[in-house]
Amino acid sequence: MEPAALAAPATASPAVATACVVAAYLLGTFPTALVVGRRRGVDPTRTGSGNPGATNVARTAGRRAGVLTLAGDLAKGAGAAALGWAVGGHGLGVACGLAAVVGHVLPATRGFRGGKGVATAVGMAVVLFPLATLVAGLAFAAATAASRTVSLGSIVGAAVLPVAAAALGAPGREVAALAACAVLVVARHRGNIVRLARGEERRLPGVVWPHRR
Numbered sequence: 001m002e003p004a005a006l007a008a009p010a011t012a013s014p015a016v017a018t019a020c021v022v023a024a025y026l027l028g029t030f031p032t033a034l035v036v037g038r039r040r041g042v043d044p045t046r047t048g049s050g051n052p053g054a055t056n057v058a059r060t061a062g063r064r065a066g067v068l069t070l071a072g073d074l075a076k077g078a079g080a081a082a083l084g085w086a087v088g089g090h091g092l093g094v095a096c097g098l099a100a101v102v103g104h105v106l107p108a109t110r111g112f113r114g115g116k117g118v119a120t121a122v123g124m125a126v127v128l129f130p131l132a133t134l135v136a137g138l139a140f141a142a143a144t145a146a147s148r149t150v151s152l153g154s155i156v157g158a159a160v161l162p163v164a165a166a167a168l169g170a171p172g173r174e175v176a177a178l179a180a181c182a183v184l185v186v187a188r189h190r191g192n193i194v195r196l197a198r199g200e201e202r203r204l205p206g207v208v209w210p211h212r213r
Contacts, residue, residue, distance in 0.1 A: 012088030017095070020087050024080035024096035028103020028120060031110065032072035037061045045113075053115040055150060070119050076100050077123025090128065094174045097124030101181050105188055116188040118154045121181050125161055129178070132164035148203040151192035158185040 012020065033052035037044040040061040044052050048060040054073060058066020077100050084096030101124065105117040125133040139160040144153030162178035170178075186193075195201040 012092055017084075017088050017092055020084050020092060020096050021099045024084065024099040025103040027076050027080050028100035028105075029107035029109045029114070030072075030076060031107070032076070033057050033069045033115065036065050036069045036072065040065050051115055054119055073104065073115070073119035074123035074126075076104060077120035077125075078127045079123075081124040081127040085128065091171070091174065093128050094124075094177045097121075097128060098177050098181050100124060101184065105184055116154070117181070117185045118158070121158065121161075121185055124181075125178075128174075129161070129165050129168075129170065131168050132161055132170070135164035136161040144204070147196075148205075149192075149196065149201045150204065151189055151201060152196060155186050155189050155193070158182040 031052065033044045033054070033056070037052075037057050037060065042057075042061040042065075044050070044056050044060055048056045050056070054066045054070035057069040077097055080100035081093045081097035083093075085093030101117045101120045103114075104120040105114045106112045107114045122133065125136070136157045140153040140157030142153075143156035144150055147153070159182055162175050162182055165178050166175045192201060
């Protein structure tokens with residue numbers, strides 16, 4: 001059973017809870033991809049796909065830069081969730097995690113033009129819903145392997161997460177928050193969905209087996 005099902009009620013005052021959610025949103029707006037990319041002389045919002053995320057940074061600034069971006073975006077979601085959980089209980093942790101994802105996707109500091117929220121959502125989910133995250137991760141891996149597209153894997157993983165959390169006993173409000181997070185992530189993939197439908201989405205290279213003599 002997920003920890004959410006056993007969590008104690010939130011104990012933070014409304015003012016403290018609001019401050020935590022605002023802080024989580026601001027944490028989510030931190031431009032990890034821009035900071036990492038520009039250290040390599042690359043602006044990921046102006047090169048490649050234009051998305052300030054780990055995949056585009058890896059393609060345009062190198063694999064190491066992509067890994068650093070991924071780690072930073074994961075940390076934003078995990079840190080926000082952990083803050084909320086520590087201050088006001090599991091429910092506040094979910095609210096803060098969702099706020100960080102919103103901050104990453106819709107940063108007021110950059111004209112509400114952010115990333116797709118996958119890594120930040122994963123960071124939040126790993127802290128708060130580890131078993132459901134494992135199920136969603138398996139779904140992501142299966143969809144990515146079958147389609148050879150990371151975007152479809154991300155969409156499937158996002159959709160599976162709230163379903164898995166509900167099946168594992170998470171409270172209804174927290175499942176609803178995860179569902180809202182999934183809708184946000186999927187909506188940010190609308191361009192990928194169009195390309196998938198047209199068969200134009202970039203695919204991962206296939207495995208080439210050596211010829212037997």
